[in-house]
Amino acid sequence: MNMHQQNRKRGIASKAREGAFTLVELLVVVTIIGLLVGLISVAVPKAIESGMKAKAKGELTAIVSAVKAYKQEYGRWPSANTTSDKSFEGDDSKSLLAALSGMSNTLVENPKSVRFLEGADTDGKMKDPWGTQYLILVDTDDSNSMTYKSKTIGISVFAVSFGKDQKQDANPGSGDDIFSIDLK
Numbered sequence: 001m002n003m004h005q006q007n008r009k010r011g012i013a014s015k016a017r018e019g020a021f022t023l024v025e026l027l028v029v030v031t032i033i034g035l036l037v038g039l040i041s042v043a044v045p046k047a048i049e050s051g052m053k054a055k056a057k058g059e060l061t062a063i064v065s066a067v068k069a070y071k072q073e074y075g076r077w078p079s080a081n082t083t084s085d086k087s088f089e090g091d092d093s094k095s096l097l098a099a100l101s102g103m104s105n106t107l108v109e110n111p112k113s114v115r116f117l118e119g120a121d122t123d124g125k126m127k128d129p130w131g132t133q134y135l136i137l138v139d140t141d142d143s144n145s146m147t148y149k150s151k152t153i154g155i156s157v158f159a160v161s162f163g164k165d166q167k168q169d170a171n172p173g174s175g176d177d178i179f180s181i182d183l184k
Contacts, residue, residue: 098124
């Protein structure tokens with residue numbers, strides 16, 4: 001083998017080494033990717049939960065605005081025949097949401113079928129992001145005072161999502177319940 005052939009072989013070998021990654025470099029890259037995946041796997045669920053809370057808060061605000069618009073339109077607060085107090089729960093809540101969505105029903109009147117609210121399905125159901133029906137309280141006697149969990153609230157309309165655990169908290173503001181106003 002002459003000198004020219006040997007130099008040519010060395011040049012090819014050194015070029016091949018320059019373009020390849022060493023095992024250490026590959027391990028560093030794999031470690032960095034692993035760390036990024038670990039950080040993302042922690043951040044993504046938190047971001048999803050935060051988004052769900054923001055959605056619930058937005059829907060609560062929309063419900064309160066719709067009830068106030070109903071009062072503005074008809075000069076009275078909506079009320080259900082089966083509700084003796086100021087809260088709309090279960091079927092009463094569905095009836096209220098259906099009426100606010102412009103659907104006709106017998107429990108809550110909306111004679112003009114005005115659409116005050118978007119988002120309720122054809123049955124009048126509007127559930128929070130965790131699948132629970134919203135609780136809505138309306139000051140039907142215009143006293144501008146309602147009680148929620150032994151806490152007096154000086155407003156005319158109040159709405160609650162029971163949050164991720166889907167259970168009503170014992171004390172307002174102590175758990176994951178989401179409110180249309182700040183109770184803390």
